[in-house]
Amino acid sequence: MNDRLHQLALFVRTVESGSFSKAAREFGLSQPSVSRAVAALERRLGVKLLVRTTRQISATDAGEALLGRARDALLAIDDAESAARGADRLSGVLRVALPPEYGVRRIVPLLTAFFVRHPELKIDLMMSDRYENLIAEGADLALRIGELPDSSFVARKLESARRLFIASPSYLARRNPPKSLGDLARHDVVSGPADAGDETWVARRNGRIERQLVSPRVRSRSATGVVACAVAGLGVATASIWMCAEALASGDAVEVLSDYALDPVQAYVIFPAGRRPSQRARAFSDYLEQALSPVDALQKA
Numbered sequence: 164m165n166d167r168l169h170q171l172a173l174f175v176r177t178v179e180s181g182s183f184s185k186a187a188r189e190f191g192l193s194q195p196s197v198s199r200a201v202a203a204l205e206r207r208l209g210v211k212l213l214v215r216t217t218r219q220i221s222a223t224d225a226g227e228a229l230l231g232r233a234r235d236a237l238l239a240i241d242d243a244e245s246a247a248r249g250a251d252r253l254s255g256v257l258r259v260a261l262p263p264e265y266g267v268r269r270i271v272p273l274l275t276a277f278f279v280r281h282p283e284l285k286i287d288l289m290m291s292d293r294y295e296n297l298i299a300e301g302a303d304l305a306l307r308i309g310e311l312p313d314s315s316f317v318a319r320k321l322e323s324a325r326r327l328f329i330a331s332p333s334y335l336a337r338r339n340p341p342k343s344l345g346d347l348a349r350h351d352v353v354s355g356p357a358d359a360g361d362e363t364w365v366a367r368r369n370g371r372i373e374r375q376l377v378s379p380r381v382r383s384r385s386a387t388g389v390v391a392c393a394v395a396g397l398g399v400a401t402a403s404i405w406m407c408a409e410a411l412a413s414g415d416a417v418e419v420l421s422d423y424a425l426d427p428v429q430a431y432v433i434f435p436a437g438r439r440p441s442q443r444a445r446a447f448s449d450y451l452e453q454a455l456s457p458v459d460a461l462q463k464a
Contacts, residue, residue: 170203177213183197241441256286257303258289262291271288277450297435306321307431317433325425327421328418331396331415331416345375352364352379355385357428
């Protein structure tokens with residue numbers, strides 16, 4: 164990348180991340196090097212592009228005018244180079260933000276086949292349960308589970324998973340298995356992130372919606388923790404088939420209240436608002452949509 168394009172790239176990431184140091188880490192440079200490059204860009208254009216304070220960095224009006232066009236120009240160059248190499252020779256780094264549990268179970272096993280298609284591509288898995296500002300964090304796309312908090316995202320649905328009630332054989336040996344949702348009032352229950360603090364569990368049976376107030380014995384902010392608690396015999400839990408398939412297959416957990424239906428959990432791929440997805444991001448999204456399409460054998464229609 165020549166000096167002019169390099170300066171533009173550093174300027175864009177500095178504005179997007181709000182920090183010279185973040186831009187420096189992404190490019191493998193020192194913070195002073197990034198600051199000098201942006202200063203050189205300002206001198207060449209003869210305008211002030213950034214407002215620097217002790218707390219943050221933001222773009223001036225001239226900087227905002229440059230930002231969008233510079234971002235589009237850099238993306239166009241990247242896509243042009245990818246097109247010249249061919250669809251099967253994507254290169255560079257694809258940054259993907261995703262929840263750790265979903266990533267480990269559903270995405271990581273698919274990466275080997277994706278790399279076979281694109282051997283020159285690298286992937287940075289930004290695994291975190293936090294919903295970061297995708298542009299500020301430098302993510303090309305994100306995978307999200309459940310409700311989307313921001314309608315400004317450009318989102319595509321990837322897949323849907325059944326949720327079910329589970330418990331361990333050891334727990335059911337000590338307690339009479341529940342026959343109805345109302346029976347959960349007399350059982351220990353384990354709540355998880357899908358419950359979002361709501362102590363009323365809702366499910367459908369025979370086309371009718373039933374609700375039951377529960378008092379969780381254990382709360383877990385991790386879906387993996389919910390399944391672990393259920394396997395340990397701490398109570399009845401709800402979990403997606405993504406998270407509990409292994410426990411069901413091994414017999415460490417069994418389904419209860421199987422005549423009830425819980426709302427399924429959805430997985431989405433989202434792209435940062437206001438920015439056209441790169442060819443790398445589009446290729447990965449298309450691949451996941453195809454690779455995740457087969458329904459899990461344990462999942463009911």
